[in-house]
Amino acid sequence: MDLNKYLLDKKILIENSLKDIALSFHDCPSPLRDAMEYTLFSNGKRIRPILAITTCEAMGKSCDDILPFACAIEMIHSYSLIHDDLPTMDNDDMRRGKATCHKAFGEATALLAGDALLTEAFRVMSDNRYTERTNSRITKQLIFEISSAAGAMGMVGGQVMDVLSEGKEGTRDVLHYIHTHKTTALLRASVRVGAIFAGAKVRELKKLTKYGESVGLAFQIRDDLLDAEGEEMKVGKRLKKDSTKQTYMKHYGPIASKIRLEQLVEDAVQAVQFLGRDSIILAEIARFVGNRVA
């Protein structure tokens, strides 16, 4: 199993699907379209849509019809990056090795490009052009899953705590809230979307949810480690900024963070063992998330 080739193949599949979706933006004002596409096609890892697709395939279902939902998750992730980088939030100038959206297009256009990507994600999922072959009841369930993970009780809730606890002492409870909401919620939902789409039974969904949660937390702890120990050139964004933020490193130190990270990867691998041979790629992705250098 060559994981790098697998990830690249899926990335190409997702980007072709995103390009097809972006064609539907052609009617909107060009500065808006340019800003949306600038961030949507900025060489992201596409880990969220890959998780949705890989979970779906591991459950034995073809991934063709899940692509619009996987792309919608990526659009929501892209919007969150744009808003997160704004001056009033993290005030970042660089993302994925290039200027952030507001640096390239101005604050107002960036703000609105984020709003548009979020809204269009829901348009894509409800648009028969893309999702006609999917049962409407399942579509509704996936929209619920994704909006719950992205909303006030999910990602946005995590962002608020992240911003409001900046520069403060903070507690491990606050850190845990930020981690499980800001990053984990959407990664977890990506796995659940794949599982629900493939018709997972309650017991299977529970295990895959555990996998998604573990991968999500591992992803964030790895992010905290990269922030403290990574190289800006490789990671593609400003680092060491988390000295004022609530991070795993700050609250637990480097050794405990690395042990916790390894444990989470192991939890994720264990959670998908019920899939037998079909668990291999999901397990490899969990290890990849725990070891990534960018």
Add this chain to the structure above:
Amino acid sequence: MDLNKYLLDKKILIENSLKDIALSFHDCPSPLRDAMEYTLFSNGKRIRPILAITTCEAMGKSCDDILPFACAIEMIHSYSLIHDDLPTMDNDDMRRGKATCHKAFGEATALLAGDALLTEAFRVMSDNRYTERTNSRITKQLIFEISSAAGAMGMVGGQVMDVLSEGKEGTRDVLHYIHTHKTTALLRASVRVGAIFAGAKVRELKKLTKYGESVGLAFQIRDDLLDAEGEEMKVGKRLKKDSTKQTYMKHYGPIASKIRLEQLVEDAVQAVQFLGRDSIILAEIARFVGNRVA
């Protein structure tokens, strides 16, 4: 027919439904919840959800089950006000006679409260707690209708043009684009949501769409007139700011604007004549929109 009583009754109905929805925010960080509720319950006219409900009832269908969709539209309208008022956008300190969301809660929390209201609108529509009795195919269609109207080719597209054309000469084409997208798209969708929910036939939907478009444009021209001629105390926001914006007044002058406004109200009234006696309230609402003083 006492229109004021009718509007007040519907407003109470909608606000009770919104309060029920707001209970579901109780798990999110309290500053976020407070900021969301601050704007959502800031004495708005609720004209969009009222249009959805009234259209539905004019078509002979009970409005009970459309309420979650009507409320979702109002949540999207609320988010658009929060983002529109931000310093990087219109930079407004006052809205509906009180401090704007970012003045009361800070920019980061306001930005995220907008993001949350937008996302939660889609959560509400896909949440079986609220929409279980509605056929999933119809739910999907309504989500498509609303997301299309609010997204890059709708409201957000209009906002971008509005911001980017500020302080510029501008053309009537640009003005028309802004008006039909920034304001009209969501008002038109409100009427269409009511019509689709009530099972309107193609011919009926076409006429009700015409009604929604006319009311939407009338609403915006009235807004432009109020900006130029209204009193800040009554209108509840800073006025005369549109001197740098593309407005109907700027491009056509006061007399032509008033004539156009009257024509649009008349177009709206004509469009719903096919409903016979059931058109009365829709016609009254069109006149109300054309004459409103706040």
